[in-house]
Amino acid sequence: MLPELGHFALILALLLAALQAFFGIAGPAFARERWTRAVTPALAGQAVMVVTAVVCLANAFIGNDFSVQYVAHNSNTALPLFYRVTALWGAHEGSLLLWILLLSLWSVAVAIRSTSLPPNFAARVLGVLGVVSFGFLLFTLATSNPFVRLDPPWPDGQDLNPILQDPGLAVHPPILYTGYVGFAVAFAFACAAMLEGRLDQAWARWTRPWTTVAWAFLTCGIALGSFWAYYELGWGGFWFWDPVENASFMPWLVGTALVHSLAVTDKRGLFKSWTLLLAILAFSLSMLGTFLVRSGVLVSVHSFAADPSRGMFILVFLILMIGGALSLYAWRAPLLRSSAGFELGARESFLLFNNVLLVIAAATVLAGTLAPLISDALKLGTVSVGPPYFNPTFMLSMLPLTALLSVGIHANWKRGRLKDKQRTLLLSLVAAAVLGVGLSFGVYTGGHVLTPVGETLGLWIVIASLVDPIDRWRRGLSLSRAIVGMTIAHLGLATAVIGLTTVQSFTVERDVALSPGEVTQVGSYQLRFEGVKPIEGPNYSGVGGTFLVTRNGAPVAVLTPQKRQFWVQRQVTSETAITFTRGNNLLLALGDDLGAGRWSVRVQIRPLVSLVWLAALIMAIGGAVAASDRRYQAAKVPVPAPTSAVPGQA
Amino acid sequence: MNRFLIPLGVFALLAVVLVIGIFHSPDKGIIVSPLLGKPAPTFALPALLEEQRTVSTQELKGRWYLLNVWGTWCGECRAEHEMLLKVKQSGTVPLIGMDWKDDDVQARAWLVQLGNPYETVVVDRDGRAAIDWGVYGAPETFLVNPAGIIVYKHVGALTDEVWTREILPRLTGAAVKS
Numbered sequence: 001m002l003p004e005l006g007h008f009a010l011i012l013a014l015l016l017a018a019l020q021a022f023f024g025i026a027g028p029a030f031a032r033e034r035w036t037r038a039v040t041p042a043l044a045g046q047a048v049m050v051v052t053a054v055v056c057l058a059n060a061f062i063g064n065d066f067s068v069q070y071v072a073h074n075s076n077t078a079l080p081l082f083y084r085v086t087a088l089w090g091a092h093e094g095s096l097l098l099w100i101l102l103l104s105l106w107s108v109a110v111a112i113r114s115t116s117l118p119p120n121f122a123a124r125v126l127g128v129l130g131v132v133s134f135g136f137l138l139f140t141l142a143t144s145n146p147f148v149r150l151d152p153p154w155p156d157g158q159d160l161n162p163i164l165q166d167p168g169l170a171v172h173p174p175i176l177y178t179g180y181v182g183f184a185v186a187f188a189f190a191c192a193a194m195l196e197g198r199l200d201q202a203w204a205r206w207t208r209p210w211t212t213v214a215w216a217f218l219t220c221g222i223a224l225g226s227f228w229a230y231y232e233l234g235w236g237g238f239w240f241w242d243p244v245e246n247a248s249f250m251p252w253l254v255g256t257a258l259v260h261s262l263a264v265t266d267k268r269g270l271f272k273s274w275t276l277l278l279a280i281l282a283f284s285l286s287m288l289g290t291f292l293v294r295s296g297v298l299v300s301v302h303s304f305a306a307d308p309s310r311g312m313f314i315l316v317f318l319i320l321m322i323g324g325a326l327s328l329y330a331w332r333a334p335l336l337r338s339s340a341g342f343e344l345g346a347r348e349s350f351l352l353f354n355n356v357l358l359v360i361a362a363a364t365v366l367a368g369t370l371a372p373l374i375s376d377a378l379k380l381g382t383v384s385v386g387p388p389y390f391n392p393t394f395m396l397s398m399l400p401l402t403a404l405l406s407v408g409i410h411a412n413w414k415r416g417r418l419k420d421k422q423r424t425l426l427l428s429l430v431a432a433a434v435l436g437v438g439l440s441f442g443v444y445t446g447g448h449v450l451t452p453v454g455e456t457l458g459l460w461i462v463i464a465s466l467v468d469p470i471d472r473w474r475r476g477l478s479l480s481r482a483i484v485g486m487t488i489a490h491l492g493l494a495t496a497v498i499g500l501t502t503v504q505s506f507t508v509e510r511d512v513a514l515s516p517g518e519v520t521q522v523g524s525y526q527l528r529f530e531g532v533k534p535i536e537g538p539n540y541s542g543v544g545g546t547f548l549v550t551r552n553g554a555p556v557a558v559l560t561p562q563k564r565q566f567w568v569q570r571q572v573t574s575e576t577a578i579t580f581t582r583g584n585n586l587l588l589a590l591g592d593d594l595g596a597g598r599w600s601v602r603v604q605i606r607p608l609v610s611l612v613w614l615a616a617l618i619m620a621i622g623g624a625v626a627a628s629d630r631r632y633q634a635a636k637v638p639v640p641a642p643t644s645a646v647p648g649q650a
Numbered sequence: 651m652n653r654f655l656i657p658l659g660v661f662a663l664l665a666v667v668l669v670i671g672i673f674h675s676p677d678k679g680i681i682v683s684p685l686l687g688k689p690a691p692t693f694a695l696p697a698l699l700e701e702q703r704t705v706s707t708q709e710l711k712g713r714w715y716l717l718n719v720w721g722t723w724c725g726e727c728r729a730e731h732e733m734l735l736k737v738k739q740s741g742t743v744p745l746i747g748m749d750w751k752d753d754d755v756q757a758r759a760w761l762v763q764l765g766n767p768y769e770t771v772v773v774d775r776d777g778r779a780a781i782d783w784g785v786y787g788a789p790e791t792f793l794v795n796p797a798g799i800i801v802y803k804h805v806g807a808l809t810d811e812v813w814t815r816e817i818l819p820r821l822t823g824a825a826v827k828s
Binding site: 072073154158273277280281284291311312315318319322323326327329330331333334370373374568 | 657662728
């Protein structure tokens, strides 16, 4: 019964989302106040129905109801309870449901906090969110219903994909999706502003915290995915420029540009149409990511469930949604003129560079991701685009970006009087260069030409971003949370730059064959192989190896990488073992049994790789702090007088 | 020219690429097997249903056959089973099953319970033969001609569509030519 209830709840949610969209958009357009007021109840109903559906599906997973096809395909009685819950979003249907759930929750959050917004504007925002909800609900019901029954039910399920049986799976998709879906809010704000035909600084102030929070979640989500791929997949790296990774990285780049461009719109009332475009793009790229992952258009390690009919549906939805928003943009954006100007060398010009560079970076990633598709469509043969393309092109836009950041944060709004800051900038650059070159030649030796450059730029950001806040603090001046948050996020970026530069230059990767008792030297570490022992898990068996790691005779760690054979899917996964010591990250993965106790072992040393993930966390914390600034809390507008003619149809 | 139309234009171009991409994608899901047009890898494996008997690729030569890789642990194989029974009923081409990394007892029970579409089932317990054939997931189906050459490979469950569009024409086309 419960699966049918869940299915029914989804259908009701679809209808309520349609009402939400209709009331939200038509109410203000035809000045029907009763319609406008009906948006919130429709949304509330939609959210309750979506939660009901999720609970029904979770119940089927927990209760091992293998008459539900999705459960039978992705769970098993031997699967531990924790993974039976997270298996909910372990495959296509469930991850869509998670998308929808998060979208409902974001919409409810907007509705709750929208009391400070003009009612017509709030209704339009919720209406646009209703359109998005409707599209995804229709997609789920039409092509990917998770409640389809099996007759007869299977005696036992097929188990969750073993590589997804990891705590990483529990957190990575929900956090990543929260970020993706969060950009829907910025998108809705942008569409609502275009429907109104009006965009002022107050609009930017309402949009900013939502965008920043979504951006912070996306940052965390991407980093978690990278970390998970590093230790679970054992591919030997933390970033592969895989289409799915790119799909999450492109909205992040554009979202970062949006966060900065919103700052300009908020403070100076400039970049209005550009900000709108970025808000549309950030969410469009999120949806494009969903399309690329779910349609099977691009072959990717992540495409567990590729189906062209689903792809067609998403594509049509994508064209209607993005095409509609961009048409609205072409029609309404010309109305939004900014009268103010700024000088070259003013903060606005640096933020413009920031935006242009970030969008170029996103465009190069998009081009690289779609290149195989384009070349195939033009019958130029199958191409594959990898790190040799992505690494240099990405760096080309990122190096100037980091250099300009250090200068830009010292620039004034409106006026280009950088001369006053010349001394500070030069001194900080010299200090950073001394430290950076010292670090790359002192602590590590050799490396790439770009190593000292990268480290210098990273350290320059650290010093340059701290100069002002420390100065204000010493003079006893207050620091707003927005400034503190910004500084933290910039320090996060610096951490990422330093970490990436170091790890790219000093990684050691070796594949060795070892017999029990044998010792091998890798980098500055000695590895002693103690042999392998059989292991038993709840739904797998396998072997675990023991390695004694020492450095100059001093013990460092005992590492126990495993190879697991999962009973149901017959898949073998490699569980890597990692130790973090002195900034080094030593990773061991068991390879193949070479017979007579000999095993092949993959050893990787990546100095400072942890900094890359830590950097994402720092950036996200920065975003959270900035979003909690009092300015956004106090952004209540006075209740508009009835005469305030809202130029609904300009 | 309205410069605000540019994003829409760029998106329209992108949409065209994606539409083309999606119409191409049915062939892309299939990883082109390097074995196509090459002699089928040889094996000599125990038969599932006849004790002590070993079946080798040598015996299979001289006629068309479909080699179907399956296992009781594979859900898609269950979905595919009905189609396999239909193929058997049509009597067009014999099906040779390769029971991949499976439990013999369960496999026999499966065939009793669901019906046996195969002429012979060989057991590939450790998956060595499947590796030779380049199998990367069950179910997979290979069409082999009388000369022992692999002429077609299908990844995933065999469907009516694949049967009528890909396999039958190859069988009848060959019959007309000879």
